[in-house]
Amino acid sequence: MGDILFLAHRVPFPPDRGDKIRSFHMLRHLAARGRVHLAAFADDARDMDRPELAALTASRAIVRRSKPQIVAGLQALASGRPLSLTAFDHAAMRRVVAEMLAREDIDTIFVFSSQMAQYLPAEPGARVIMDFVDMDSAKFAAYAEEAKGAMRWLYAREAGLLQGFEQAVAARADASLFVSDAEAALFRGATGAERVEAIENGIDTALFDPAAAFAPVEAGEALIVFTGQMDYRPNIEAVSWFVEAILPRVRVAHPEARFAIVGRNPGEAVKALARHDGVTVTGEVADVRGWLAAAAVVVAPLKLARGIQNKVLEAMAMARPVVASSAAAEGIDHDGTIAVGATAADLEEAVNTLLSDREHAARLGREARARVIARYGWDARLAPLDALLGLAATQVAAA
Structure with a gap:
């Protein structure tokens, strides 16, 4: 197989919050099967240089995301686009993605989170795997139900625009991934999308082990x-x-x-x-x-x-x-x-x-x-990715 371009809305290291845990283990799984090129945003200065990623990637391009929320909001209203996208719309990232696609032999584009799908080229010329993780438009629809006044309108607007975008992206992707069967079923029902798969999160049970070495916290018995x-x-x-x-x-x-x-x-x-x-x-x-x-x-x-x-x-x-x-x-x-x-x-x-x-x-x-x-071991949870990458079991064993 050729190389993999991995697009992430946050640098997938350290794996210390929900989205970064999943993206890190996805990246590590892919890196064991081919050369991976990473293009990601950093919203923390510490993420601009994560040497730990060198062992997992053939090349890396990190773009600092610093657009104020008010600017992203005004851009969303002026352009008729979802705020979720304008917040992550950056000319430098577009250049990075275009350069990697032109320079490297990419046969798979792995998109982590809907915010990064806006960087897919009009004609990808490669397999596209879209990891939505969750159905974000449904989250904003739930917010709209609870909100009042202007916020209700804003959340409903975001939900509607984002669902339309999600549906269009899924139609272009070879596979659309979600974190649970329930989330995948919700997406299929709302959009009519096909090629939708559930790949659940796992857990590193050697790291999260009461017998592992870590600093204790003294905090009482209750x-x-x-x-x-x-x-x-x-x-x-x-x-x-x-x-x-x-x-x-x-x-x-x-x-x-x-x-x-x-x-x-x-x-x-x-x-x-x-x-x-x-x-x-x-x-x-x-x-x-x-x-x-x-x-x-x-x-x-x-x-x-x-x-x-x-x-x-x-x-x-x-x-x-x-x-x-x-x-x-x-x-x-x-x-x-x-x-x-x-x-x-x-x-x-x-x-x-x-x-x-x-x-x-x-x-x-x-x-x-x-x-x-x-x-919930990560190896078992991510095993279905291999078939989506077009890898046979013998190829995985040899990787």
Whole structure:
């Protein structure tokens, strides 16, 4: 096979947040099968030079993304395009992609996230694999249902325009990938698209292992932990809901209970939650495993969630008892190894039960880790990519 051009809306390293975890493992899988050329945006100065990617790529071009949101918004309104695209529209990236396609023997273009599909040439002349991950237009449609006034109109506009773009891209792609069967079915139903596949997220169970080496966190015996990127709206809504509607009732039964919100870039709304009794907002941490290992319970009370939640897989792999909302658990084949609730009362009851019965909590955690090991290893989850690349099993074995 020829070379692969990998387009990513964020540099796929380090694998320390949901999208970068998936893109990193996709990149690593592809790099084991052919020469990969990476073109990606960096929204963090540290991502402009990631030497760790040298072993995975034949060449790399990183473009710093610094367009202000207000500028992207004005461009979207003026052009009639989705904000999701204008925010990632950059002349330097267009040059980079054109140069790589002209210089290298590319026979597969792997597009990670819909924002990067705008860089596909009109006539690709190569196999196109489009990893949408989630159906972003459905996310904005859900936002529109909850919003009012101008924001309702803006979200509805974004949902409609983005779905039209997603549908057009899928029609051009040789395969369109989604993170779960449910997400793939949603996309097929909404767009009528064909050649749609589900490739689930996995988990590195050697890294996320309670027996691995990592710095411990001393945080008491009744610690409840949430992990995630804390400038992401669904995460902000999740921790706000937990602090305001669930934690006070948990602390009636367990006054010693504390809630740690662990993740980078907490905004003012998240930081303000630390004013509540028993709440800690850590900001970015060097290694989330110490906080997970210290947790008596890990919670994922997301009201809006798409696909498979890495935060849940990581907690399961660390043998922690997990309490998840129905939305957060929907894409995960957990086989009853996590507690799931639809309402604040459901989640409160599940947390209280686990805090009261530590033996049951430990057993649930052990079962969750066993389930993840059996079901979510990255090699098994990404194996279907080989057929999409046109590789026979004998070629993979020889790679």
